[in-house]
Amino acid sequence: MSETGFTVDVFQNEYLPEGGREVNAIVTVLSPDTGSVGGASSEDAAEVIMVDCSGSMGAPQTKIVQARAATAAAIDVIRDGVAFAVIAGTQYATAVFPPNGGLVAADPQTRQDAKRAVSGLQPGGGTAIGQWLRLARDTFQSHPATLRHAILLTDGKNQHEKPRDLDAAIDACEGLFSCDCRGVGTDWEVAELRRISTRLLGTVDIVPDAAGLAADFAAMMEHAMGKQVAGIALRVWTPQSATVKFVKQAAPTVEDLTGRRTQSGPQAGDYPTGAWGAAESRDYHVCVQVTPAGIGQEMLAARVSLVSGQDILGQGLVRAIWTDDEALSTRIDWQVAHYTGQAELAQSIQEGLEARKRGDEELATAKLGRAVALAAESGNEDTAKLLGKVVDVVDAATGTVRLKKRVDDADEMALDTRSTRTVRTRK
Amino acid sequence: MTAGEAPRAPQEASICPSCGQPVWPGDTFCEACGAGLAATAPAVARAACSYCHTGKMGQDGYCESCGRKAPSGRDHCEADLGLLAGVTDRGLRHIRNEDAMALAAVQAPGGATAIAVVCDGVSESARPDQASLTAAKTALSVLLSAARQGADPAVASARAIEAAQAAVAALADGPNAPSATFVSAVVTAGAVTVCWRGDSRAYWLDAGELSAAQALTTDDSLAAEMVSAGLLSEAEAMASPQAHVVTGWLGADAGEAAPHVSTFVPPGPGAVLVCSDGLWNYQPEAAKLAMRALPAALREPLHAAQALTGFALARGGHDNVTVALVPFPPASPAGQVRVYPDDVLDHAAVKEMGE
Numbered sequence: 070m071s072e073t074g075f076t077v078d079v080f081q082n083e084y085l086p087e088g089g090r091e092v093n094a095i096v097t098v099l100s101p102d103t104g105s106v107g108g109a110s111s112e113d114a115a116e117v118i119m120v121d122c123s124g125s126m127g128a129p130q131t132k133i134v135q136a137r138a139a140t141a142a143a144i145d146v147i148r149d150g151v152a153f154a155v156i157a158g159t160q161y162a163t164a165v166f167p168p169n170g171g172l173v174a175a176d177p178q179t180r181q182d183a184k185r186a187v188s189g190l191q192p193g194g195g196t197a198i199g200q201w202l203r204l205a206r207d208t209f210q211s212h213p214a215t216l217r218h219a220i221l222l223t224d225g226k227n228q229h230e231k232p233r234d235l236d237a238a239i240d241a242c243e244g245l246f247s248c249d250c251r252g253v254g255t256d257w258e259v260a261e262l263r264r265i266s267t268r269l270l271g272t273v274d275i276v277p278d279a280a281g282l283a284a285d286f287a288a289m290m291e292h293a294m295g296k297q298v299a300g301i302a303l304r305v306w307t308p309q310s311a312t313v314k315f316v317k318q319a320a321p322t323v324e325d326l327t328g329r330r331t332q333s334g335p336q337a338g339d340y341p342t343g344a345w346g347a348a349e350s351r352d353y354h355v356c357v358q359v360t361p362a363g364i365g366q367e368m369l370a371a372r373v374s375l376v377s378g379q380d381i382l383g384q385g386l387v388r389a390i391w392t393d394d395e396a397l398s399t400r401i402d403w404q405v406a407h408y409t410g411q412a413e414l415a416q417s418i419q420e421g422l423e424a425r426k427r428g429d430e431e432l433a434t435a436k437l438g439r440a441v442a443l444a445a446e447s448g449n450e451d452t453a454k455l456l457g458k459v460v461d462v463v464d465a466a467t468g469t470v471r472l473k474k475r476v477d478d479a480d481e482m483a484l485d486t487r488s489t490r491t492v493r494t495r496k
Numbered sequence: 497m498t499a500g501e502a503p504r505a506p507q508e509a510s511i512c513p514s515c516g517q518p519v520w521p522g523d524t525f526c527e528a529c530g531a532g533l534a535a536t537a538p539a540v541a542r543a544a545c546s547y548c549h550t551g552k553m554g555q556d557g558y559c560e561s562c563g564r565k566a567p568s569g570r571d572h573c574e575a576d577l578g579l580l581a582g583v584t585d586r587g588l589r590h591i592r593n594e595d596a597m598a599l600a601a602v603q604a605p606g607g608a609t610a611i612a613v614v615c616d617g618v619s620e621s622a623r624p625d626q627a628s629l630t631a632a633k634t635a636l637s638v639l640l641s642a643a644r645q646g647a648d649p650a651v652a653s654a655r656a657i658e659a660a661q662a663a664v665a666a667l668a669d670g671p672n673a674p675s676a677t678f679v680s681a682v683v684t685a686g687a688v689t690v691c692w693r694g695d696s697r698a699y700w701l702d703a704g705e706l707s708a709a710q711a712l713t714t715d716d717s718l719a720a721e722m723v724s725a726g727l728l729s730e731a732e733a734m735a736s737p738q739a740h741v742v743t744g745w746l747g748a749d750a751g752e753a754a755p756h757v758s759t760f761v762p763p764g765p766g767a768v769l770v771c772s773d774g775l776w777n778y779q780p781e782a783a784k785l786a787m788r789a790l791p792a793a794l795r796e797p798l799h800a801a802q803a804l805t806g807f808a809l810a811r812g813g814h815d816n817v818t819v820a821l822v823p824f825p826p827a828s829p830a831g832q833v834r835v836y837p838d839d840v841l842d843h844a845a846v847k848e849m850g851e
Contacts, residue, residue, distance in 0.1 A: 308563025309548070336561075359563070362547075364589045367565035369558035386556065390591060 074101035075375050075383035080404040083388040084397035088361050092370040094387040095319060095404040096353045100297075100345045111150030115172055115214035116293065117246070118143055118286075119201045120165075120190060121223040122157040125256065127192030132224060132253060135279035141184045143220065143286040147175040148294050154208050155187055159194030160229040162204035172212045195229035198265070199238030206242045215300065216344055217246035218293040219269075220286065224253045227261055235261070239268045247271045247299075247343045249289050252486075253279050255478035259485040267324060270343035274486050277479035295346035298377065302339040303353060306372040309336060311359040313371075316340050319408035320352040322489040323415045339376065352493070354408050355387060364391050404494055407447060411491040414443040414452065418488035422459075422481060425472065434460075434472055442468030449492045455484040570596070570625065574798065575836035577601040579610040579827065580683070581798035582820035582836070583805045587774055588813030594619060595772045595816040596628035596676075598636035599836040601826075605646035608826035610683040611639045614818050615660075616696050616772040618675040618745055627667060627674035631660040631746050635680055636840050640833070649682040650757050653691035656680060657755045661693075661746045668748035675747025678755075679713060681770045685825045688712065688760045688768050693744040693753075695720075696818075697776055699769040700760060701786035703794055709782035712760050712768075716744025716753075734780065740773065766824050767793035767800075774817035775808045789821065797821035 081094035120140055126133045140155060147153050152172035155165040164170040166183040173179050201221065209217045227235055242248070248269035250262040253276045266273040272289075276282050303326070307313055318324040330338040342351070357370045371387040392398055421436030437460050444453040445465040453465070458480035460470040545551045551561025558565055570593040571586045579601035586593040594617035602609050615631040617624025635656040642652030657678055667674040677694025690698040695715040702708035714720055718741040719733035728736065744753055769785060779785055788807060793800035801819040808817040 308559070309551070309561045311563070362564065365586065365591050367591075369556075369563040369565065372556075372558075386558075392591060393589060 075099065077373065077375060077383040077385035079373070079385040079387055080402055081387060082398075082400050082402040082405070083390050084392045084394070084400065085361070085389055086395070086398040087364055087391060087393055089389075089391065089398065090358050090361055091314065092357045092359060092387060092389045093402070093405045093409075094355050094371070094373075095402070095408055096303075096355055096373045096385055096387075098303075098342075098351050098353065098375055098383065100347060100349045102348050111148050112152075112174075113214050114148070114151045114216040114294075114296070115209055115212055115218070115246075116147055116151055116153040116290070117156060117172075117205045117208055117217075117219040118154075119156045119158050119162075119205055119219060119221045120187070121196065121225070121253075122190050122192055122194065123159050123196045123223075123225060124193050125196075125225050132279045133190065133192045135282045136222060136253070137187050137190055139222070139282035139286040140187045140190075142283040143290040144175075144180050144183050144187070146287050146290040146294060147180065149174075149176055151175050151294070152212050152214050153179075153183070155183055156201060156204055156208070157190055158196070158198065158201035158223070160197045160200070161194070162200040164204070164208070165190065170208065170211070172208060172214075196223065196225050196227055197230040197234070198223065198227045198261075199230050199235040202235075202238040202242050202248075202265070205248075206245055209246050216296055217299065218296065218344070219246050219248040219271075220289055220293075221248055221250045221262075221265065222253060222282075222286075223250075223257055223262070225256050226258050235264075239265055243268050244341065249273075249293075251276055251282075251285065251289075252482070253277075253282060255482055259482055263486070270341060272322070275479060275482045277483070292346070296344040297347055299344040300377060301342045301345055301382070302333075302376050303342055304333055304337055304339050304374040304376045304381075305355060305357075306334070306337040306374070307357055307370070308359060308368060311357055311370065313338065314356040314358050315354070316356075317354045317408075317412060318342070318351060319354040319411065320350075320491045320493055323412050323491055324489065326353075333376075342375075352404075352408065354405070354412070357387065359389055362389075362391055364393050366391055407494040408491065410443050410447050411449070414440055414447070414449065415488045415491075417443065418452075418456070418484060422485050425459075430472055434470060437472070438468035438470040440468075441465055441470050447492060449490075451490065451492075452484075452487065455480070455487060459484055570629075573597075574802070575599055576798040577610075577834040577836060579608060579834075580612055580820060580822040581801050582612065582614075582770075582818070583798070583801040584818040585774075585805050585809065585813075585816065587816050588809060590816055592625055593816045594624040594628055595774065595818040596625070596632040597818050597820055597836070598632035598840055599820060600636055600640045600643075600840070601834045602640060602643050603831060603833075604643040604684070607685045608828065609643045610822045610826050611636060611643065611680070612683075612768075612770040612820040612822055613639070613656075613678070613680040614696050614770045614772055614820055615676040615678050615746075616694070616774075616816065616818070618677070618742065618747070620672075621675040621747065622670060622672045623667065623674045624676060627664050627676040627747060630663050630667060631676045631678055633837070633840050634663040635660040635678070636835070639680060639682060640835065640840070643682065644833075649684065649687070649689035650759055653680055653682060653689055653757050654755065657691050657693065657746070661750060661755075664746045665748040665750070673748035675745045675750065677716075677742060677744075677772075678746050679770055681712075681768050681820075681822065683768050683822045683824060683826055686761070688762060688824065689757070690760065691755055691757045692716075693746055693750070693755050694742045695740070696772045697770075699771075699782045699785055700762060701767045701769055701782070701789055701793060702763065703765040703767070703790060704763070706783045706786055708763060708766075709786040711782050712758065713756070715742075717742050730780075762824050765794065766790075767797070768822040768824060769793070769804075770820040770822070771804075772816060772818040774813070774815035775804055775819055777815060778808050778811040793821045794823050797823055
């Protein structure tokens, strides 16, 4: 086991009642402080910025102006030595900088040249995001850097290709680079960008006013520059005859990784976690179903490791002990309970908003009411605030709400994109 | 030492690197030549899994195939010291083994002497497993020193339980003081001296007359007190939910009550059984225990102890089970001192030098 200083802590109630099958645990992973990871030189990092230049970006004109300014702000944050490129997206994808494609190392001169090229971006044409992603992939693959990160900005729906074309492009990019997606205005689709950001291990968010783009882009790039090591996976070993019910990232956002498993051994599967920065902390909820053993017996329900290739960076054990002591088996682990609630919160919001869109007010009221109660109970104040813009809260504790008659599109989209943000347990 | 801590699965013997005689897992010295085996002791963790029989045990102590934890430490221990033998087992319902045993075979000035101490940690107290092991080891080291010096077993037993009480009381660091029951038996060619607190028991199993089998201890328990007061029959008391409420134990909160010491002169050959309630719960009657243990207990005490433990497990193994058997009279000269667990000898040696 290599000494890379990732710490893996497991929180669970390991006691199961007689015949109990389901083992839940929260696995908290903390990456080491700056410098101790090693190998994170600027030469190993690459950045691609995809800017929507479709016709709608010119209406109003401030959108393209702000997009140029935001891209310039992001370019300013790119560290010397990091390979970067800018792509303009319409129904096609075009290299903006470097003008002949590929990537170029950042330095004062190349940053200056890139910003000059970006200032000439003009709106016109359609939107085919799959094309942008494919060019980004080809651009990354022209360079040996392994820490690959992209930013995708759009203001509209993916109108000029079929959904399956976009899906095929996402498939082609998965595992090769991570991508943070931003929608400007309210004419784009949350579900569409979430599909990209989820599969490409990035974030999705709304920037309702183009004036906010520059600060957001700079912050995103700052965050990307902090990444030190890419291609880290969560490896989950389970006993013979056990099944993994789910593996979810639980903090800082809820991301279901269950379907992302790749088999890495006869009884082990890897779940992608992407790139890690220094002193970064994430929580995972692992749920395993095991074959019960007798009272008093102990079983290893899962061995959870953080792996880079075949190197094990850290490891934690999820255990199961069967007992006839009810005081032990009924004890609730507060971390598991908390994140189970946070996952339900995200799901309630997404289902509630979907029901509202369909006109099913009864279901929307029930789901969003449940979300209000969960947000209040867990102290997720940011989400509670966002919910308050979509429903009138009568009683937060019981989740009694009324749907607002008029809801700003931007507020609804902000609630949708940010529904997966969780808070850590208070204790 | 024969003292071994073997998992339930049959273990293969390995070979002493000095003399080529078989040695067993857990041995620290070769029985035949006395060579130290610490470095060559087989690593139990790499053996095949005793549950699924297919996987190998991983370095963290779990089967690489079925995930089951290797039986370890005190879950199941066996010791055969020739003059006596014992088995202690976690049972099937408890998470850990809170019973402890300590055994010694010694050539005392008055002849071969076998000593057995069995303690049962009180589950409701803090760290009961530590309490029982501390009590057993402390008492054994005192009894062993006394036996080597030819001291009177009754006097030594009283001193031993006093030392055990002090050691267990010293473990207390909170309101729920660690505590354990206690029973010791010192078996010489002339007599059996027993000493106890709580409901761990000693029995005489008579080789000649089944009806001569008898309990050598009386429980410090609510049930026993009600029977002796004539309030309940023995059967009623056993069935009562309070049968297991002990009224005497070792520990910081044990009170002032004096321990019981009694000496029994066997009428002829037989065996002394020292056990925790994990065994006698399933069969309290001396004659029936004798039927199960004899005649094996006379010549192969380890085999008989394994059989009695197996009987308790087959009946449900609801509690930890500890069984020690001492054939009477102590057969052959014991030769060098043999103890279980191994570290008691160091403890005793240090004590002797200090005295």
